[in-house]
Amino acid sequence: MTTLILDAPTSQVGFSVRHLRFSKVHGRFTRAAATVEVDSQSVRAEIDAASVETGDEGRDAFLRSAEFFDVARHPTITFEGAKTAGSADAFTLRGRLTIRAVTRDVELKVTRRRGGSGETYEAVGAIQRKDFTLGWGAALEAGGVLVGERVDLRLSLRFVTGG
DSSP states (O other): OOEEEEOGGGOEEEEEEEETTTEEEEEEESOEEEEEETTTTEEEEEEEGGGEEOSOHHHHHHHHSTTTTOTTTOOEEEEEEEEEEEOSSEEEEEEEEEETTEEEEEEEEEEEEOSSSSEEEEEEEEEEGGGGTOOOOOBOTTSSBSEEEEEEEEEEEEEEEOO
16 A cells, blocks of 8 residues: 655645635645545545644634634644545545534545656635634624635645655
8 A cells, every 4th residue: 555645844735715805814734744545545634723824923823712723622623535536637535624623525626746756736625614613704894704704725735655
């Protein structure tokens, strides 16, 4: 069985969310681990929720707090999934994402990038905050909410052969 292990220093687990209806806030998690079992085409990933960074320390502290990710009680975000359709270079990865002890089905569109050493993949998808009890979002006087419901996921992942 061939196992690929995430090369965390050369990978990025990023997200963006609409802010004030017109702009987007971009963020990332700086600590993650993942393995791919090539033969079964399955993936297991863990993200350290406390490693969230958006470029604003106050916002990051809020995201770590009990009002949002609640990292004291739920330190890890997990994903378990498997390739479901497509070729080796472009496929759908379906799995179960768990945030704050809430698990939902998610789908990622994955593209393999050729060249260099290791295996490099780009993945995109989206989740709804409220599906994971991340419901904070103050209403704006002019309509809409301070923070959008949809969270766009963008991952750039490099894997190396493991044990």
